[in-house]
Amino acid sequence: xxxxxxxRTLWGVSNTVVIxxxxxxxxxxxxxxxxxxxxITDGTFLPRKWTLENYRGIFDTSLFTRALVxxxxxxxxxxxxxxxxxxxxxxxxxxxxxxxxxxxxAATLLIAMFPPISLVSPLxxxxxxxGLFDTWPGLIIPYLTFSLPLAIYTLSAFFREIPWDLEKxxxxxxxxxxxxxxxxxxxxxxxxxxxxAILVFIFCWNDFVFxxxxxxxxxxxxxxxxxxxxxxxxxxxxxxxxxxxAGAVITIPIIxxxxxxxxxxxxxxxxxxxxx
Amino acid sequence: xxxxxxxxxxxxxxxxxPPEVRPRRRRAKAPLSEGARAERRLGWxxxxxxxxxxxxxxxxxxxxxxxxxxxxxxxxxxxxxEFVGLANYATVLTDNLWWTAFAITMVITVVSVVIELVLGxxxxxxxRWALVGRGAVRTAxxxxxxxxxxxxAYSWQYAWTPNTGYLxxxxxxxxxxxxxxxxxxxxxxxxxxxxxxPFMALLLLAGLSLVPEELLKAAKVDGATAWQRFTQIMVxxxxxAILVALLFRTLDAFRIFDxxxxxxxxxxxxxxxxxxxxDNLFTALNLGIGSTISVLIFIAVGIIAFIFVKGFGxxxxxxxxxxx
Numbered sequence: 083x084x085x086x087x088x089x090r091t092l093w094g095v096s097n098t099v100v101i102x103x104x105x106x107x108x109x110x111x112x113x114x115x116x117x118x119x120x121x122i123t124d125g126t127f128l129p130r131k132w133t134l135e136n137y138r139g140i141f142d143t144s145l146f147t148r149a150l151v152x153x154x155x156x157x158x159x160x161x162x163x164x165x166x167x168x169x170x171x172x173x174x175x176x177x178x179x180x181x182x183x184x185x186x187x188a189a190t191l192l193i194a195m196f197p198p199i200s201l202v203s204p205l206x207x208x209x210x211x212x213g214l215f216d217t218w219p220g221l222i223i224p225y226l227t228f229s230l231p232l233a234i235y236t237l238s239a240f241f242r243e244i245p246w247d248l249e250k251x252x253x254x255x256x257x258x259x260x261x262x263x264x265x266x267x268x269x270x271x272x273x274x275x276x277x278x279a280i281l282v283f284i285f286c287w288n289d290f291v292f293x294x295x296x297x298x299x300x301x302x303x304x305x306x307x308x309x310x311x312x313x314x315x316x317x318x319x320x321x322x323x324x325x326x327x328a329g330a331v332i333t334i335p336i337i338x339x340x341x342x343x344x345x346x347x348x349x350x351x352x353x354x355x356x357x358x
Numbered sequence: 359x360x361x362x363x364x365x366x367x368x369x370x371x372x373x374x375x376p377p378e379v380r381p382r383r384r385r386a387k388a389p390l391s392e393g394a395r396a397e398r399r400l401g402w403x404x405x406x407x408x409x410x411x412x413x414x415x416x417x418x419x420x421x422x423x424x425x426x427x428x429x430x431x432x433x434x435x436x437x438x439x440e441f442v443g444l445a446n447y448a449t450v451l452t453d454n455l456w457w458t459a460f461a462i463t464m465v466i467t468v469v470s471v472v473i474e475l476v477l478g479x480x481x482x483x484x485x486r487w488a489l490v491g492r493g494a495v496r497t498a499x500x501x502x503x504x505x506x507x508x509x510x511a512y513s514w515q516y517a518w519t520p521n522t523g524y525l526x527x528x529x530x531x532x533x534x535x536x537x538x539x540x541x542x543x544x545x546x547x548x549x550x551x552x553x554x555x556p557f558m559a560l561l562l563l564a565g566l567s568l569v570p571e572e573l574l575k576a577a578k579v580d581g582a583t584a585w586q587r588f589t590q591i592m593v594x595x596x597x598x599a600i601l602v603a604l605l606f607r608t609l610d611a612f613r614i615f616d617x618x619x620x621x622x623x624x625x626x627x628x629x630x631x632x633x634x635x636x637d638n639l640f641t642a643l644n645l646g647i648g649s650t651i652s653v654l655i656f657i658a659v660g661i662i663a664f665i666f667v668k669g670f671g672x673x674x675x676x677x678x679x680x681x682x
Contacts, residue, residue, distance in 0.1 A: 090489055097484065097491040104498040107513040107552065108505060110524065114516060123521040171408035179394070180401030186409065193412050194606075197613040197659045199632040200652040203639050204419035204426060227415035230408050259400050288506045290616040295636065306508040310620065322516060329509035336504040344497050347504075351557070352564035 108333060114326035122322050136323035137331075146328055148300045149308035153332065156218055156304060157286035160225035164282045165275050167226070168233030173263060175234065176241035177249075194231035198224070202295040209296055216298045224292050229282040236281060236350045240274025241267075277350035280343050284336060305332045420656060426649035433643040446650040456651070458627055459634040460658075462543065466630065467611040470550045474607060475600070477551065478558030482566050485559065499556035507553060511620035514549040539626045546628065549617045554610065558603050565599020566592065605666040609659055631655050 110127065117124075118131035140146040175183060205224065206215070214220035244267060252262040293307035303311075309328050312321040340347065430442045450456045484495055502510070517523040520534050535541035569592050577587050593600070615632040618624060624633040635655060639648030 093484070093488045094490055096480075097488055097495050100481065100484065100495050101491075101498040103552070104501050104556075107510055107517070108501055110517055111509060111513045125521055125523060125527050127524040167407045167411065170404040174401040174404040178397050178401035178404070180398040182405075183401070186405055189409075189412065193416055195609050195659060195663050196416055197609075197632070197655050199613055199615060199635050200423060200656040200659075201416065201419050202636065203645060203648040203652045204423040205415075206639065207426065207645060208419065208422065223411070223415055227412055230412055234408065259396065284504050288508075290506075290508050290619070291632070291636075294619075295640065306506050306616075309508060309512070322522065325512055326516070329506070329512055333505055333509055336506070337501060340497060340500040340504050344493075344500060347500055348496060348560055348563075351503075351560045 108337075111326050111329045111333065114322060115330045117323060117326075119323055136327035140324050140327050140331070144300065145308060145312070146305070146324075149303050149305045150331070152218070152300075152302055153287065153304040153306075156221050156225070156302070157283050159218070160222045160229065160286045161279050161283045163222070163226050164229040164233045165237075165279050168230055168237050168278065169268075169271065169275060171230075172234050172237035172241055173267070176238045177246065190231045190234050193227065194235075196228070198228065198291045202291060205292075206295055215296060216302050218302050220296050221289075221292055221302060221304070224296070225286045225289065229285050232285065233278050233282055236278045237271070237274055240277070241271060244270045273346070274350075277343070277346040280339055280347060281350050284339070287332070287336070420653075423649045423652045423656075426645055427653050429646050431644070431646040431649075433645055442646070446646050447654075450647060450650050450654065455629070455634060456631075456654075459629045459631045462628060463612060463614065463630040463632075466543065466547055466550065466614055467608060470547045470554075470611050471604065471607050473547075473551050474555045474558045475604065477555045478562050478603070481555065481559035482562035485563050486566050499559060502553050503556040503560075505553070507616040508620055510553055511549055511617045514545060514552075514617075515621045518545055536622055537626060539628060542622050542626060542628050546614075546617050546621060549621070550611065550614060553617075554607060558607055561603035561606070562596065562599060565596035565603075568599070569595045601666065601670055605663065608662055608666070612659060612662060613655070631658070 113128055114122065115136050116132050116134070117129040117136075118133040119135065121129065121131045124130060171186070174180065175187065201224065209215035209220050214223070248266050248270070249262045252266045253259070257265065288306070289304070290306045293304045294310065297303045297307060300308075305328060309325055312324050312328070427446055428441060428443060429439055430445070431439045481495070481499060485492055488495065515536065517525040518535050520526045526533075526535075529535065533541075535545060573591060574587055577591055582590070613632050614630045615636070618628060618630050618633050619636070622628045624630075624637060629637070631651065632655065635648055635651035638644050638651060642648075
């Protein structure tokens with residue numbers, strides 16, 4: 083709808099601005115992580131003296147490595163559970179007729195809006211009483227709950243696009259509804275499931291509220307929470323370099339996801355939310 | 359539930375209604391074939407795990423939070439636990455700390471959501487119509503969306519830290535914006551906008567894709583300016599998408615926690631309500647007051663959602679799913 087070199091330049095400029103604004107804070111964290119401790123307060127955007135000391139430092143301590151293991155383990159388990167449980171519910175919502183469906187969708191929406199902080203105090207007390215405080219399941223359970231609305235919306239949006247005649251054909255051939263789901267629909271639904279898995283993983287990987295409230299030691303503290311407990315070599319030294327290095331390490335997987343699955347992430351984020 | 363709604367009914371009629379309704383329902387269910395019944399059972403079975411998890415981890419704890427909020431329950435003096443009715447609510451609601459935190463939270467929410475709406479709309483237009491570099495923009499804006507909020511918060515914090523940061527150098531020397539209330543809130547809002555505008559933009563882009571290209575071309579032929587096409591064609595057609603995006607972002611902004619926790623930890627009156635709740639629970643170890651704040655935040659979020667859905671007629675996403 084536009085033509086001419088001027089509009090072209092205008093688009094180019096605005097695009098460039100957007101891209102710079104989007105990546106500068108990430109580059110800044112990366113830059114800080116490579117700065118030599120003696121130059122960390124020089125205020126330059128790029129390091130004047132490069133070093134890997136900060137990375138060596140964090141990987142030397144179990145504080146970080148253990149948190150990394152927790153982060154990966156907890157996010158992966160929660161993601162798998164959310165995709166499995168969410169697929170089952172999304173299939174039922176997209177395909178089956180049963181009373182209570184509307185109520186289920188409404189309840190799911192309510193949970194999508196639920197403020198996590200409201201759950202922190204009751205869960206903190208409950209988890210202490212039943213022994214889930216500071217354990218993996220203690221974080222996996224709330225992550226699963228809060229990612230289910232996202233998973234159910236995204237998956238049911240994808241499930242509606244599947245050619246369902248194939249399912250009928252399988253049913254005619256004698257498959258039970260369950261077999262029809264597992265053998266015919268699940269493979270077709272795989273792209274939607276991958277998308278959902280990425281979104282749920284990002285959500286779990288990013289969480290801070292639960293991670294800082296429902297853990298107290300290395301046993302289950304994830305990286306975002308662990309970073310907040312980093313301390314410098316001495317009391318008077320802020321661990322800027324270590325925090326930057328740890329931040330860079332946990333940002334890398336996300337950037338890789340973004341580059342490889344850009345289309346899917348966009349489709350997933352928008353399909354569930356706004357179609358009607 | 360719908361039977362209870364009309365108020366014009368006489369009392370006698372209402373009392374009579376249930377026995378009349380029930381057999382009708384049963385009659386409707388009666389001719390269910392074996393297949394339909396199996397379908398219904400499968401539907402319930404498939405939804406059961408999701409429902410159980412969601413109810414167990416939200417409905418039950420929020421009920422428990424209400425119970426805790428009615429107790430005096432200080433973890434340092436657990437023996438002194440006792441039922442105090444609404445005393446905790448009176449304590450919180452007459453305290454300046456709560457109202458300051460509430461005001462700060464509202465300022466952050468309103469300012470960041472309004473700016474995000476404008477910027478997000480611009481981004482959506484770029485992603486739809488930019489002649490060059492559309493893909494690059496799409497990839498780039500997913501970085502703020504995906505990055506861990508805590509890491510982004512540190513990035514902004516260090517950027518504004520005197521001596522360390524590249525942005526702090528732009529300010530008059532001696533200023534430390536994160537240690538002053540309003541500059542700190544400004545930076546918190548900036549970090550919030552940077553992080554969540556992409557999400558807003560993607561939701562708006564989905565709405566924008568519902569605007570037919572031919573309609574815009576026709577309007578252009580008829581002499582409508584770009585601004586007229588935007589305000590009179592795109593915005594009305596995108597209204598549902600805009601409202602959903604606003605609803606989601608408003609609720610999300612209202613529960614802001616990570617950015618503040620990292621950048622100021624609530625110092626110099628920069629606490630949001632979520633930070634206040636956290637502080638009462640983990641710094642003051644007061645489970646009763648902490649739970650009271652939890653419940654109040656829950657109610658506030660409920661009111662915001664209600665205003666959007668009833669006041670502006672925001673179509674809740676998923677309604678279409680329900681219709682199918």
